[in-house]
Amino acid sequence: MTVHFPFQNSYAALPANFFARVAPTPVAAPRLIKLNRPLAVQLGLDPDLLDTPEGAEILAGKRLPEGADPIAMAYAGHQFGQFVPQLGDGRAILLGEVIDRDGVRRDIQLKGSGPTPFSRRGDGRAALGPVLREYIVSEAMFALGIPTTRSLAAVITGEHVIRETALPGAVLTRVAASHVRVGTFQFFAARGDTDGVRALADHVINRHYPEVAKSDRPYHALLEGVVARQAELVARWLLVGFIHGVMNTDNTSISGETIDYGPCAFMDDYNPAQVYSSIDEMGRYAYGNQPRIALWNLTRLAECLLPLFSDDQEKAIEQAQFILGDFSEKFSAAYAAGLRRKIGLFGERDGDEALIEGLLDAMAKNQADFTLTFRRLGDAALDASADENVRAQFMDPQAFDEWATRWRERLALEPQTPSERHSAMCVVNPAFIPRNHRVEAVIAAATNDDNYAPFEELLTVLSKPYDDQPQYAAYAEPPLPDQRVLQTFCGT
Numbered sequence: 215m216t217v218h219f220p221f222q223n224s225y226a227a228l229p230a231n232f233f234a235r236v237a238p239t240p241v242a243a244p245r246l247i248k249l250n251r252p253l254a255v256q257l258g259l260d261p262d263l264l265d266t267p268e269g270a271e272i273l274a275g276k277r278l279p280e281g282a283d284p285i286a287m288a289y290a291g292h293q294f295g296q297f298v299p300q301l302g303d304g305r306a307i308l309l310g311e312v313i314d315r316d317g318v319r320r321d322i323q324l325k326g327s328g329p330t331p332f333s334r335r336g337d338g339r340a341a342l343g344p345v346l347r348e349y350i351v352s353e354a355m356f357a358l359g360i361p362t363t364r365s366l367a368a369v370i371t372g373e374h375v376i377r378e379t380a381l382p383g384a385v386l387t388r389v390a391a392s393h394v395r396v397g398t399f400q401f402f403a404a405r406g407d408t409d410g411v412r413a414l415a416d417h418v419i420n421r422h423y424p425e426v427a428k429s430d431r432p433y434h435a436l437l438e439g440v441v442a443r444q445a446e447l448v449a450r451w452l453l454v455g456f457i458h459g460v461m462n463t464d465n466t467s468i469s470g471e472t473i474d475y476g477p478c479a480f481m482d483d484y485n486p487a488q489v490y491s492s493i494d495e496m497g498r499y500a501y502g503n504q505p506r507i508a509l510w511n512l513t514r515l516a517e518c519l520l521p522l523f524s525d526d527q528e529k530a531i532e533q534a535q536f537i538l539g540d541f542s543e544k545f546s547a548a549y550a551a552g553l554r555r556k557i558g559l560f561g562e563r564d565g566d567e568a569l570i571e572g573l574l575d576a577m578a579k580n581q582a583d584f585t586l587t588f589r590r591l592g593d594a595a596l597d598a599s600a601d602e603n604v605r606a607q608f609m610d611p612q613a614f615d616e617w618a619t620r621w622r623e624r625l626a627l628e629p630q631t632p633s634e635r636h637s638a639m640c641v642v643n644p645a646f647i648p649r650n651h652r653v654e655a656v657i658a659a660a661t662n663d664d665n666y667a668p669f670e671e672l673l674t675v676l677s678k679p680y681d682d683q684p685q686y687a688a689y690a691e692p693p694l695p696d697q698r699v700l701q702t703f704c705g706t
């Protein structure tokens with residue numbers, strides 16, 4: 215029996231300049247190294263049939279499933295602030311779309327499946343390391359409850375890709391609500407193709423923002439919707455210490471999912487200026503800059519939509535500015551509410567912001583581990599004898615003591631019990647994040663020793679980030695000084 219993909223493709227029915235029809239390039243000896251069985255079921259796919267040599271061939275791009283209409287999507291984008299009028303899927307191919315069990319249309323895309331007309335100087339391939347990193351981090355984000363593309367499978371191709379050295383080649387099967395990016399709009403806008411912008415806007419309204427179709431001004435409402443989702447998304451990133459690393463406009467999804475995991479990282483010590491990406495020399499995409507950059511990217515989207523807003527350009531600009539003006543308020547509200555929950559507050563009072571600022575300040579000055587400080591704070595909310603474990607995160611533990619006094623005075627103003635507070639804090643402060651040193655160790659074991667046991671174990675731990683999982687306590691620990699990862703790479 216052969217695996218059936220219930221494709222219902224819609225993007226491939228858009229005008230011909232939206233994409234290039236191109237099939238994946240067959241590879242030598244595909245081997246399935248990971249299949250996300252629950253996700254397969256969610257997509258209406260049979261995991262047992264995918265977990266066969268034939269399934270591996272499909273997931274490596276060696277064999278096309280029936281009903282696939284493989285395309286590489288066209289897009290443009292600002293990369294580190296510089297506009298590039300043509301990027302596009304240079305190493306990814308959309309096989310098609312399926313409607314999942316919840317009725318949501320999902321793209322099924324192969325990443326690393328060979329060259330396309332958009333490959334420019336690239337080989338269209340992916341190395342095993344970045345494929346495993348994207349698999350781990352995207353699935354960790356999902357388990358944390360943050361909107362993200364998903365990973366359905368990883369295969370090794372049996373071929374090598376040449377980077378700085380020869381590395382095992384791999385293909386990731388990525389699942390997304392769609393792969394439409396801010397850069398997709400820019401592709402048409404840069405060509406003066408207003409019909410293209412409109413057709414794309416109609417497609418994404420229908421697909422991601424159906425509620426705005428009925429609005430008097432659907433394109434304005436579309437921008438409002440994207441602004442709202444990006445504001446919420448970036449707040450969620452900050453609240454778990456996530457640094458995307460390459461927030462170019464082509465890596466900003468219109469659906470509001472986290473997309474394109476490259477040199478991304480979760481920070482260990484809290485530092486608003488933290489950068490890991492080797493290519494981000496100016497710190498443009500530093501942890502604390504992410505809200506500002508999201509607004510910058512949304513402003514580029516708004517520019518593309520101006521011709522749909524009004525024939526009167528000045529009016530259109532004014533309307534766009536009005537909508538973009540909501541970003542900061544939406545972001546700040548989501549971020550502040552999230553931080554209040556992280557320190558165990560149920561209500562909102564004057565002085566809360568200063569209290570939270572006080573903690574973050576002390577954390578930054580004392581190189582406190584972001585994740586563990588909040589997680590252990592939950593234990594301290596239950597029982598002050600657990601304060602020692604929070605104090606231990608601070609270079610100068612007294613910095614915590616002073617803050618803790620103010621914190622307890624504030625907690626005393628709320629009626630909830632310590633146990634209610636502890637439970638509420640446990641579901642917002644993860645114990646487990648994909649720590650960089652763990653991700654690197656997984657990649658090294660797989661690349662150097664063909665050993666996937668560490669990968670499997672890390673995925674298991676990260677699938678329940680809010681549970682204590684005492685048997686995996688070591689995974690909650692920050693790196694030892696000699697394990698610290700100082701830089702991450704795209705590896706493309």
Ligand code: AMP
Binds near residue numbers: 303336460
């Ligand atoms: P990314 O770094 O994944 O956001 O990619 C930026 C752009 O470079 C996109 O247009 C990619 O398709 C393209 N690209 C990245 N790596 C490769 C590669 N190995 N071969 C071809 N195109 C690539």
Ligand code: MG
Binds near residue numbers: 464465474
């Ligand atoms: Mg990209």
